[in-house]
Structure formats: C-alpha cells, structure tokens
Amino acid sequence: MNIHPWTRRAALLLAALTVLLSGCTTYVTTQVTAFSDWTSNDAARTFAFTRPPGQQNNLELSTYERIVAVELAVHAFREVDSAQAHYLVGLSYGIRSDMVTVAQPVYYNPWPGPYWGRPFDPWGPWGPWGPYQSAYVNQTYPIFTHLLGVRITERATGKEVYNVTARNSGEESSLVRAMPYLARSALADFPLGNGVVHTVKLPLDKNGSAANEMAAAGAVPAAAPAAASGAKVAE
Template identity: 30%
Template sequence: MKKIAMLFAVACSVLLSGCATTFSSQVSVFHEWPAAASNKSYIFERSPGQENNPEHKLYEDLLRSRLQVLGFTEISAGATPAMKVGLKYGTTLREIQYSPLWHPAIYDPFWNMHFSRGIYRYRLGYPYPYWGWGGYPRYWTDFSLRASYLHQLEIHIDEINPAKKLADIKVSSEQTDPEISTFMPWMMDSALKDFPGKNGSTTEVEIKMGK
C-alpha cells in the first residue's frame, strides 16, 4: 500500500507540473545602467491621469515588490531620492481571426447573431438543419470571430541629479483575454528578468505561470 501511495503521489506531481502554463512576451531593453549603482533610492513618477487611480496603484504595488528584491528602496515623503520610476500600460485590439464552425445555430430575430464565450458568430448559410418559421427546415453554418489583444507595459527609470534616463524596458504580449490585469504580474517578471539586461536587445521571454 505504501508503494502504491508513493506512486500515486509521484503521478499527481507530474500531472500538476504539466498543468503549469507559460506566459510568452517580447521584451525590449535600452539602458545606460551604471556599473556600481550604490544608491537605489527612488520615488514613483505619475502622470495626472495616474494619480488616485486604483488600477495604477495596484500595478505600482506589483512593481514595488519586484524592485525591492532587486535592491531598490522607495523613500518616504520629504527625502531626496536618487531615481524616479514610472510605468505606462495599455491594450489594443490587434486582429480578428476568422474560422468556420459547423454546428446548429440559434437564430436571434433582432440581431441575427448570437454570442458565446467571447466569440461572435454570424449566420451565413448551409449545411446544418434547424426548423424555422412555418415549420420549414432551414440550413446554415456559423462563422466565428476571435479577437486578439496586444498588452503592453513600459517601465522607465531615470536618475534625478543629474537628469538622465537610466533604463527603458518595454514588454508586449498577444493574448485572447482583453484584461491586461490578468497578465500584469507576468509582464512585470518578464520586464525585470536578468535586470538590467542587455542594452539594445529585443528577446522572447517565457515565464511559467502559477502552479
């Protein structure tokens, strides 16, 4: 029985490890990072639209925890920091993919379409039967539209005195989920992987998501 239990535990661990998905992104890095940056104190720089924005505050918290691991220290109000850190983010509709799907359609007399799991399906015609008005058989198929979204994140770190841009890191990832907040932790990890990274490089980065 003990051997069976051990084999079961090993099998479960293999299955769980196989369930881990990978977050893929493209990361561009440009920097003039000093070889010995002893003072990594910083403050967050915000645009007027980012002040008192709950979403932006959440992303600052994510970035704050990662900067702390890298030896950065956020200073309190009134102190003089060596650097300022800012972030920008956004999502754009990249493309719509088309693919035919053959299955019984549900007719909506008002919109002539129906919605399911984020896919818009439009009635085209043939060859699946349904019973329409007057009891006559009708035939049609569906045509799906699946949206693809490009999520983008930019992190910049500037020296305050003298004024100088130290690092500019950009991350982009294409996903079918329009919510950038879902992927922001992985975008942060991708941006700061091997910080400061190779200057002038653009690389494909893969991060394992949750276990």
C-alpha cells in the same frame, strides 16, 4: 515606430494560434525590449515612483506600481520618499483588442459511423484509402495585446538610465491580470544591455495567474528574490 501591415497581420495570426492552443498552454510568452545606460551599483538603488500631472490619485496606476515594486525589490531596489530617492520610476501601460480570423479545416466523411459498426469513425479525417476531402470555415477570435513600460531616471539630473518595454498577446481581456507577467518579464534579467530584444516565458501557476498578483492587494511575498525564478529567457 510604423509596423508593416503584413508584419502586424502575422503577429495577430500567431496570437490567434496561441488562443487556439490556450487549453494546454502552461507559459505566458512576452517580448521585452530594453534601452540602457545603466552603470549603478546596489548601494544607490533607492527609488520612488513618479506620475504625470493629473494621475496622483489614480488607483489603477497605484495597483501596477505595487506589482512593479515587488519585481524591483528582487534586484535590490528599495522604495523611499521621493526627496531621498536616487531614481525615479515611471510607468506606462495599455491594452488593445483586435479580431483575428483563422481558417479551420472541416473534413467531409463519406463513410458514416454506422458503416463501421460504431457510433464514431475510427479513422478520423483519414479513410481506409486516404484523407477525406476538407473544407474550411472561418473562425473569428478576439486577441488582446498588453503593454507595460518601465522608465528609470536619475532624480538629480533627470537623465534616463533604463527604459524597458514588455508586450504580450492572448485571450486575456484584463490588463490587471496580465500585469504581473508583464512586470516580471520586463525585469526578469535586469539590467539588460542597450537595444536588447528578447523573449521571456513565465509559467502559469496552478490558478492560471502569476504569483505576484497578490501585490495588487498590497501584500508582499515573503521570499521576493524567488519571484523571477521561473522565467525562461530566449535571446
């Protein structure tokens, strides 16, 4: 898909503003796009992960598979040996960095603090007769775009039945720290209809990370069905 340069610039600018507000941000916002031909029932939800040639011993991929497996379990998927699996699940992922420049206003104060008898100007950028003149200084920020794709196919026929992509942007430079949010968002409302695009907002936990990051260490939460309970979906 070709993205118009102005569309890409607008997206990067929005991401830059997100970085500027990150000090008070309590949600991670992810765009999710799904293509679906899903007609299965819970009884058939056995799966195994499949990997491309040369990736059988990829530790990074193994880590992300554990995170995705936790989210699949929320929707009654059960991981089994590939020979017994009804579905094969393949992952794709990546991270890209960009630099975004944002013009920041700098106000000129013609009435220095001592004039008011205080070490600061109580009017802020507004003087007693209106706003001060402002200038602009360019500030450059790094923006990181994180991506996760989850593709589900029937093992017996090779037919693709579900393909979902989750993408978010922000100041987080680590894909492994972003992955729990991507996985949970991608499967937050499984199964989505064909061609559905929506936005998922997930709350940060008290440590600034998703609860299922523990899956990266091989642990499985005791109450897996609650993993997606904090998701907010905006169509």
